[in-house]
Amino acid sequence: MSKVLIIGAGGVGQVVVHKCAQVPEVFSEIHLASRTKSKCDAIAKQVKDRWKRDVQTHALDADNVQETVALIRKVKPDLLLNVALPYQDLALMEACLETGVDYLDTANYEPKDVAKFEYKWQWAYQERFQQAGIMALLGSGFDPGVTNVFTAYAAKHHFDEIRELDILDANAGQHGQHFATNFNPEINIREVTAKGRFWENGEWKETEPLSVKQSYDFPEGIGPMNIYLMYHEELESLARHFPTLKRARFWMTFSDNYLKHLEVLQNVGMTRIDPVDYKGCKVIPLEFLKALLPDPGSLGPLTKGRTCIGNIVKGTKDGKEREYYIYNICDHQQAYAEVGSQAISYTTGVPAMIGAMMMLTKKWSKPGVWNMEQFDPDPFMDALNKHGLPWTEVFLKG
Template sequence: MGKTLVIGAGGVSHAAVHKMAMNPEIFTEITLASRTKSKCDDIAKSVKERVGVTIRTEALDAMDVAATVALIRDTGADILVNLALPYQDLKLMDACLEAGCHYLDTANYEPEDEAKFEYHWQWAYREKFEKAGLTAILGSGFDPGVTSVFATWLKKHKLGSIRQIDVLDANGGDNGQAFATNFNPEINLREVLADAKHWEGGEWKVTPAMTHKVEFDFPGVGPKNMYLMYHEELESLSTHFPEIERARFWMTFGDEYIKHAKVLENVGMTRIDPVMHNGVEIIPIQFLKTLLPDPGGLAALTKGKACIGDIATGEAKDGTGEQTWYIYNICDHEECYREVGSQAVSYTTGVPAMIGAAQVLKGNWARPGVWNMEQLDPDDFMDMLNTQGLPWHVRELDGPVEF
C-alpha cells in the first residue's frame, strides 16, 4: 500500500522493521536510515535472513532537514516513521511538511537540554499539517500509544465516559545484569528521574520521583512494586477526554534499579547539562549511556513477561451505572526474541509503530492534521494487535482501584 522510511536503528526499529517486512501487502518498500549505517545494515541482514525481504539502508543525520527531505523524495516515501530520539521530532516533522510525507512517532518532543515532556511543541504543527493535507500521528508505541487506543476502545464499546484512568506498566523480565535499562538509557533515566506528576481535580499534582509506591498483582507477571510517575499520555488523555477527573501512570522497578538510578543521580552521572572533563566538554548522561549495556544487545538474555494496560472507571454505555474495566496485554520476552530477535520492551513499542503506520497507509487514519492515538478510531488497530503478536484481554473489575 505504501513506501515507508524508518528513521533510527535501535531496538524498537529492529522490531518494527521486521514486522513491516512481515506485512508486504501494506509496506511495499522499506528504507531504514540512521546516522550509523552499519546498524541499519545489521537490521537489514536480520530481516533478509528471518523474513526473506530486502530493505534499503541509508546514512542520515536526522537533525539535517535538507538531507531528510532529499531522502524522502529519493525513496518516494509515503510515510516517515520516526523511531529516533525525541529531540529530533520537530526536525523530522519539518522535513515531512517540506517533502509532502505523512509522519508518525512513538514519543513526544522534548528539548535536548531539559527533561520536559510536553506535547505543545508538536500540537503547534496541527494547522501546518492540515493545510498540507498530511497526517502526523503522535505516540504510536505502547505507552503512549496502545494505552491510549485501549482507552478509546473502552469509551467506544464499554463506557460512555471515563471518570478515572490508571495506566499500569510492568516488566517482569530479567536479563541478569547488575543495572541495565529496558530502552535507550539516556531517555529512560531522564524519564524515570523526573518529578512524578498526575492529573487530578482539573490540575497537575507533582511529587518527587519514586516516592509513591504500590504493590499490584499483574496478570502473567505476578506481584510487583509500581511507582507513580509522569508519562506523556496523561497530558493527551486529559486534554482529549476532558471528563477525566484523575489520570495516573505507574511503572514497576526493582529495588536494585532504584538504588543504582539514585546513586547515579546523586553523583551527577544523570546530568543533562555540559561539564568539562580533561578539557573536553561532555554531557554526563550521554557518557553514561556508552558505559551501560545496549538494551538491544540483551534480548537473547532476557526471560520473563511484561504486562501493560489500563484500568478505567466510568458510566457504562448500557446505562447500568458505573463500571470499571481492566484492559491489558501480556508479552513474553523469549517469544519476542524467537520471532524477531528483540526483547519485549522493544517489541511492544515497535509493533504498535508498525500498526499505526499501517492505519495511515490503509487510509483508516489518513486525516490531515496532528493526532494523538485516542482521537482516532480504535477498531482496526485493536484487531491488528491480536493478529500481529500483541493480543489483548479485557475484564470487568468489581469496582474502582483503591490505591
C-alpha cells in the same frame, strides 16, 4: 502497496522493520535510515534471512532537515516512520512538511537541554500540517500509543463516562545485568528521574521522583510488584481529549536493584544533563553514562520473563458504576525468537507498524497532527490481536 521510510536502527527500529516485512501487502518497499548505516545493514540482513524481504538502507543525520529532505526526495516514501530519538521529532516533521509526506512517531518531542517532554511543540504544527494536506500521528508505541487506544476502546464500547484512569506498566523480566535499561539509557533515566505528575480535578499535581508507590498483583501468574507513580506523556493528551476524567495516573515497576543503582548514580551526579568541565572538555555526565551501560539491544538474548501493560478504567455505564481492566502480556523470549529484540522494544515496535498500517490503508486518515485516541480504535485493536500483541479485558465491577 506502499513505500515506508523508517528512521532509527535501534531496538525498536529493528522490530518495526521485521514487522513491516511480515505485511508485504501493505509495506511493498521498506527503506531504513540511521546515522550509522552499518546498523541498518545488520537489520536488513536479518530481515532478508528471516522473511526473504529486501530492505534498502541509508546513512542519515536526522537532526539535519535538508539531509532528510534530500533522502525523502530520493526515496519518495508514502510515510516517514520516526523511531529515532525524541529530540529529532521536530526536525523530521519539518522535513515532512517540506516534502508533503505523512509522519508517524512513538514518543513526543523533548528538548535536548531540558528533561521535559510534552506535546505543545508538536501540537503547534496542527495548522501547517492541515494546510499541507498531510497527517502526523503522534505516539504510536505502547505507552503512549496502545494505552491511548485502550482508553478510546473502553469509551466507545464499555463506558458512558470515564472518570478515573490508571495506566500500569510492569516489566517482570530479568536480564542478569547489574544495571541496564531496556531502551535508550539517556531517555530512560531522564524520564525516571523527573518529578511525578498526574491529572486530578482539572489540574496537574506533582510529586517527588518515585516518591509514591504501592503494590499491585499483576494477572496471569506475574504476581505482586511495586509500582511507582510517574509522569508519562499520554496523560497529557488523554486529559485533553477525555474531559470527563477526574483523575489520570501512570505507574511503572522498578526492581529494588535498579532503584539502588539509580540512587547512587544520581547522588554522584552521573545523571546530570548539563555539561561539566573535564580536562578542558565539556562532558555531559548522562551521555557518558550511556556509553558505559549495556546497549539495550544486547539484552535481547539475555532477558527472560514477561511484560504486562494495561489500563484500569473506572466510570459509569447505563447509570451503574463500572471498573474495567484491559492489558497485554508479552513474553521476552518469544519476542526475541521472532524479531531478535526483547519485549520492551517489541511492545513499542509492533504498534508503530500498526499505526503506519492504519495510515497507509486509509483507515486512519485526516490532515493535521493527531493523537492515537482521536481515531476509531476498532481496526487498531483487531490488528493488535493479529500481529503479536493480543489483549485481554476483565470487568472488575459492573
